[in-house]
Structure formats: C-alpha cells, structure tokens
Amino acid sequence: MVDATIGAAEGVSPAEVEDVELYHPRSWLTKYVFSQDAKIIAIQYSVTAMSIGYVALVLSWLIRLQLAFPGRFSLIDASSYYQFITMHGMIMVIYLLTALFLGGFGNYLIPLMVGARDMVFPFVNMLSYWIYLLAVAVLVTSFFAPGGPTGAGWTLYPPQAILSGTPGQGAGIILMLVSLILFIIGFTMGGLNYVVTVLQARTRGMTLMRLPLTIWGIFTATVLALLAFPALFVASFLMLFDRVLGTSFFMPAIVEAGEHLKYSGGSPILFQHLFWFFGHPEVYIVALPAFGIVSDLISTHARKNIFGYRMMVWAIVVIGALSFVVWGHHMYVSGMNPEFGFFFATTTLIIAVPTAIKVYNWVLTLWQGDIHFTVPMLFALGFIVTFVNGGITGLFLGNVIVDVPLSATMFVVAHFHMVMGVAPILVVFGGIYHWYPKVTGRMLNDKLGNLHFWVTFLGAYAIFFPMHYLGLMGVPRRYYELGETAFVPPSAATLNVFITVAALVVGAAQIVFLFNLIWSLFKGRSAGGNPWRATTLEWQTPKTPPGHGNWGEELPIVYRWAYDYSVPGAKQDFVPQNQPSVQRAG
C-alpha cells in the first residue's frame, strides 16, 4: 500500500481533494425510514437498542422480585425465572450494549469525528440496521412462541439448552439461535463500514494519531467484533443443526427418562470453546468504546489534554489483541488441563497492565484539571470508580484457585455486572448526555440528569456491593430459590430484599431518564453548536444537528490533535481541531 498524498504541505487547496458522491434521498421514506445517512441509522439503532434494553430492565426487576420474595408472585415460576435471566443477559450484552456502542455511537460519531460526509458503504450500512431490527423482532417473537423464550442461560450451553427439561426447548431456542445469526450478519455489514470509514474516509490532516480516543475505541472494538462474532456464528449455526436436523456436534449420547436420545458422540466442551472465544472479546467489544468515550468526556469536562495519548492508543490496541487469548478463564471449572488454566490465568492477569495504564492516565488527566461537574462528567467519574471495582474482583476470579470455589456463586454475578454491566452503561449515559445536544440541538435537563446519575450510581453500588458478600458466603447463582440451606444464614434473605428494593429504585431512575430524553426533545434549552466548548470535529459542523453530508461546501481540514484544552496563552481554553493556529490573548 502506498500512502496517499492528499493535497500539498503548504496551503492545501480544497479543490484538489476528491469529495465523495453522496446518496441523496428523494422522499420522506428514504430520508427518515430507509435512510442511508449514518446519523439517522445511528438514531434508529439507538432507539431500537434502548427499547429492547428497557424490556431487559423489566426482566431484571422480575428476577430480583423472585430472589427477594421467593414464590410470592404467581407469574414467576421456575421456568419463567430461567427464561427471564437468559433473556436479560442476552439482551443486555448483545442487543443493547453491542448494538448501542457500535451501531449507535459508532454510526453517529465515526463520520463526524473523522471529518467524513458519511460512511463509505451507506447502502450496506442501512441494511445493517434493518437486519438488526429483524434480529430483535425474532428475539421478541420468542417471548410469544409456544413454550416461551429459551431458559438455557445466556451462554446457551449444550446439551441442556436443547434438552426437553429446559424451558423454551421447542421454538424458543431455535428463535434465539436464528436471531443471533441474523444479528451477526447485520453487525458484519455495519462493522465493515465502521472499519473502512476510519481507514479511508478521514479528512485531510486527520492522521491516526490525531483521532479522538472515542474513535480508537470504537474502531478497535469493531475489529474485535468482526473477528470474534464468527465464533458465536459457528456455535449458533452448529447448535441449530443439532437441534433441528439431529446432528451431534455438541450433543453427547444422552439417556433421557430411560430413553436413548438420537444424539451420540458430540462435545459440549467444543461449544464452550467456541462460545468463549467470542464471549471474552465481547467484554472488550463493550469496554473499548467505553474507554474511548470516557477519555474524551474527561478531557473535555476537565478542560485538560488527555494524559499519555500515545499510551492510551497503544493500550487499546494491546488490550484488543490480548482479549483473544484469555477465553479459557471462563472454563476453569470445565475440567480442562491445569496447564491450560495456568496459561489463561497468566494472560488474564497481563491484561490488567494496559488496563491499569488507562486508569492511571484518566486520573492523571483529572489532576489539576478545571473539573466541571456536568452530568456527562459525573457519569465518566462514576465509570472510573466502578470499572476499578469490577476490575479488581476480576483479578480475584482470574486466578484458577480463587475462581474454582467462587465460580458458581453470586460473586461472579456481582463482578461481571460491575465491570461490563454498570461500568459501560454509565458511559452510555455519559455519552448520551454529552452528545444529545449535537443530535437534537437541545440540552438534556440538568436537574433530572443529576437525579438520574446519583440514583443510578449509588443504587448500583447498593445492588452489587452486597452481592459480592452473598457470593463469598456461598450463595449460588442461577438458583430459582434457595430453600433451607445449612450454609446460608437467614440474613442472606434480608440482604436479598435490600438488593431488590435498590434494583427497583435504580430501574425507576431509568424511567426518569427516558422522560428526560423525550421532554428535552421539545422543551430542552437550546444548545447551540458547541455547548461543551469541545475541540473535536463533530462540534464544529456548520449546522446543529448536522445536515445531510455533515459539512458545508468543503470538508474540514485538521491542524491539531483532539486535546488542545487550556493551551497556555491561548485566547480560549480550547482550540478546535480544524483551527489553523492558536489565537493568542491580547
């Protein structure tokens, strides 16, 4: 590959730079529904992901009600409990977080932040959304299918996922697998766009090392997803064959109710390998965009350049690469060779190094910064604390000898909710409060935002801190009810009631957030083009919300990196990326 020389060094003449042919919508339908504009697609992705996310929120309420008041609610029996936890997990991880970070934030921010007019393959990008919507529709259908959705747990481990004792063994598991396959196809279409747009559509002057960290995070996460989702694809595909066509890829010989099933010789461990080969990178598919976004939020709202930009970029790339060689730490209790356990424990602990570098750099960015406690900043700070908390319990669980006794307890549930549930969701909220003014032209309400933050942040700790304690006591996860258990004291039940009350309150705060989103759309304070006085390109568009094609007649030219905040001697405390020279005061 030869580096393209775009323009000349001294005084780039815009006419020499080739601009892209844009697709121009001709009707209302192609403008707002079957739109090929990444900004509309981003909104479609976000609204769909958040809608299904609210379904998963309600499911978590039902789970918590059962755990606090076992048997009190007639609509939650053992089967439906397992269906609720399965759907809650699957929706939150894949249909909400993955879709929202990459399909939502990715679509909106990539073209704007790199200075492009749109994604490089807009038609494929549009298809991506519609296939995602279809995947969500298939998932929702399974709730109404005979037997209900699958209750196999979000990991869908065979053989139990397709045996008759598992809820949703009829249509539920088939619809689940079909929905996953559709999701992966749709995601691949979007992912191609995100990667190639970052590679090829950057505007003049936007070198890789001038990209905002948000883009680095989304870009690397997309590469991970493109390479890791195929493992889920293969696992789903083969399991679908086992379920529908009677093959035995994952199914060993099984005697059920005295009867030999038609399966023989398959390997459930093979499924675990495939699933976690996807499953672990998935954690970073969610975490890396969060890392990137939080870096930009902290820098902007602390009016300070990001500390160690190069380190931050390298850490993202290293974490991405390492995430492919740690999948075995999810399988310590699968009976694997202890030597493998040692290997995976080592790689797992090594990941802590680049991750810790990022945390130090966020903290050092805050050091002596001019910190504004805006709502996005509160969420970003909440993320750092939560991520450190969840990350430290990850160091516990990364060690084989600690993991084995803890692996089937609530400790694991508490750990992964902190590190890949609460932490990324806080960034999602921070990102929405930060970019909502660009998307809609109006600010979200500050008072409601503060309420939303404090209830969510403190509430999440009220939920998940005690849960670690329950796990250490030995309270098992995945149990519909504990009943009389010698090693679990009655106080655990009281604690469960407390957690449930906190969960109900935190859930209610998300309804306040939803109200804020809708109310501010009509009544919010007008935002202007750059309410946070930020440097990145998306805040420098000629119109807010940005028009079709993002930029006016000419594409912007980038003269500097994304973090020129509080430059000594500058007139303003920020210098936009497209400003040729620093204006000096006086």
Place this chain on the structure above:
Amino acid sequence: MSITILFLAVIAAIAAWWLSQQRLTAKPWLEEGPIIATGASSLPAAKIGLGVFLAVVGSVFALFISAFLMRMDMAEWPLLPAPKLLWLNTGVLVSSSVALHSAQLAARRGNIARVRSSLLAGGLLALAFLAGQLAAWRILMAAGYFLATDPAAAFFYVISGLHGLHVLGGLVALGGVTDKAWRGVDVSQVRLNVELCAMYWHFLLLVWLLFFGLLLLA
C-alpha cells in the same frame, strides 16, 4: 483452536505491519499544522472493504475447521470416504479461478472482449463446481452417509455447504458484473468489479483447498 489462533496470528501480523506504517510513535501534541498524508491507502474503499469482509469469512471458516479438528481428536472419529468426484470438482474450481484471473488481466489491458468471455467461463465453471458438489453429496448419501449419520459426515456437509453458499453468493455478484460487461460499457467501468470478483474467487479456492487437504489427511 490452533487453526483459529494461526489465522488470527496472520491477521495480527497484517495489522501490526499496517500500524507500523502509521507513525504510532508520533507526538501529536507537538505537531501543529497541516499534515499532508493521513495514512489512508490509495486502494479503493471497496477493495479494502472486501479485504475486511474476507477476514471475517476467513475467521468463520477457520473456526469451522478448528471445530472439525478438535472434534477429530476426540474419541469415535469415523472415516468418511471422500468421493473421487471431489478431485474433479477441485479442478473445476481451480479453472474457474484461473478464468477470473484472466478476466482481471484482460480488464487491466483494456480488452473488453476477453473480459466478457473470461467472466462467462468463470461463472459457468463455478456453476459446474456447485453441481459437482451436489453430485458428491448424492454419492455420499447413496453410500449411507447422511447429515446426522456421524460427525465426519456432518462436518463435511456443513463446511462444504457453507462454502457452496459463498460461491453462490459470489455468483450473484459475478452475474451482475458479467451483465454489465456484456452491455458494452467501457472497460474502465468494470475493472474494479472484476478485480473484486477475482479476489473473492481466489479466497474461496484457498478455503476449499485447505478444507479438502485436511479431509484427505484425516
């Protein structure tokens, strides 16, 4: 998972090579002013897009083949008599790839007549390959090997079937390009499309050769 890890190592090497060209040690906070080269490739976006797509498809096949090999290492691995017809099919797929390669060369030289005939030949040969694969399936079924008979047969049907579906998908694209070429457009308007088709064809040939080789070794 050794095949998958190997595949990812290749991808990682490409990524590392690419990153090494991108001045990742630059200190952007010191570099004010216009920088001429963004580091973007001079290749068209469609070609890079196809390259990324092939990495994804490659990942899918690497994982299928990994699963195949891991399963083979476990107990009860029956032998699958690979039909002799597969050799013929392999030859047909190779010639289909050769035809598309010659279409690509002709497109670069601006010889539209040659482009047309080569595209047509490549497409027909790919169709013949698909027919041959179906015939091979029938031979296996006649010998009593069905999808659910044993794991060796199941993996063969699934991987060859998925490969065939990818060929079929390629044929849809190739049909479009061939149609365009026969409508008498200028050769420059189809060159990129022909190159993309050839790239995809060579990739599918490589996947098939690897899988077929493993099948014979097993």
